[in-house]
Amino acid sequence: MPRPRRSEKTREALLQTGIEQLSLNGYHGTGIKQILDIVNVPKGSFYNYFSSKEAFVAEVLKEYSEQALARLDDYVDTSTEAPLDKIKTIYNFMLKEFSNQNCQQGCLIGSIAAEIGNQSELCQTAMLESVSLWKLRVNQLIADAQLKGQVRNDLSAEQITSVFWAAWEGSLLKMKMEGSVDSAKEVLSLMLEHLLLPPFPQKNINQ
């Protein structure tokens, strides 16, 4: 029997289903068979598309990252909001999306990192690349916001981006655990409306 030709559409469907299933069930909790059943692809043809589960997951992470970056870039390029407001819009948009999915999908990159760490070099490369490209964008917005006096400038944009990224990812763990966006929303607001702002005269809560 001739080897079936690869279809770009099938490949895309496998990756898209991979994003959904891996977000929900993690690396070890997602079986290739489960993905193939959803896309309705015979088991044998998986290896026409990907050399292994590991290679597949690395491609899923890349696809997830590209989709997120494309949406981010589209918004940033067309928005006329001030830089800090752009950041607020982007992150509140993501929280709204997460709440539509019962708060169980969160950030795929963070979830896979929590589960498999650096155990797969292919996935590690895809995750580090994704975080680095995302932070580059946020970094630019933070630097713009610093120039406009919207964000404190006693730290570099890179430093602020690092701590903001960490707080965001950590808050998504709480979101998944609780099945609610409330505490992630609180952390976002504490960062963007308090900790990252230029200093104001301090109120004394003990008086």
Place this chain on the structure above:
Amino acid sequence: MPRPRRSEKTREALLQTGIEQLSLNGYHGTGIKQILDIVNVPKGSFYNYFSSKEAFVAEVLKEYSEQALARLDDYVDTSTEAPLDKIKTIYNFMLKEFSNQNCQQGCLIGSIAAEIGNQSELCQTAMLESVSLWKLRVNQLIADAQLKGQVRNDLSAEQITSVFWAAWEGSLLKMKMEGSVDSAKEVLSLMLEHLLLPPFPQKNINQ
């Protein structure tokens, strides 16, 4: 054949091995057989100790949390350091421990939350309880640090604890991904030596 008697020592060994294996391989990546093989316990006797894998993991999360809280309490009760310095000591101690384990174990509660979210009610209860008890301790230290003027007081101790917890947990995802504590160390220092401090006159980096 009479049902074998449960041994407290075996139960403890199963839980301790559970902590190690779940930290490394996650919920779905850890098989009961693997745990039993390491502890050298026959498969049939697992159910003398735990009613299911889910119940086992929930007990592992509780045990992990109790050990961490006991160590924290021991240190806090005996240390004469100022409150903010206590926080620095506690978190730097954890980072040092993580680096001894190739940065692949991180926080078990955060890792399991990232992987299974709220899908298991038993585990969810154990995770929420653990986070809540940990935050209670940190909250007290933050409140003490605010009273001593070591931490900003324009936000409540609860708010600062929430954002600090999130930044810490997020930084551990980066640690696992990179296989290095460097960026977690950076985030810790940005929080404890900059963002959480009372405001200082701002330097302008653009001048």
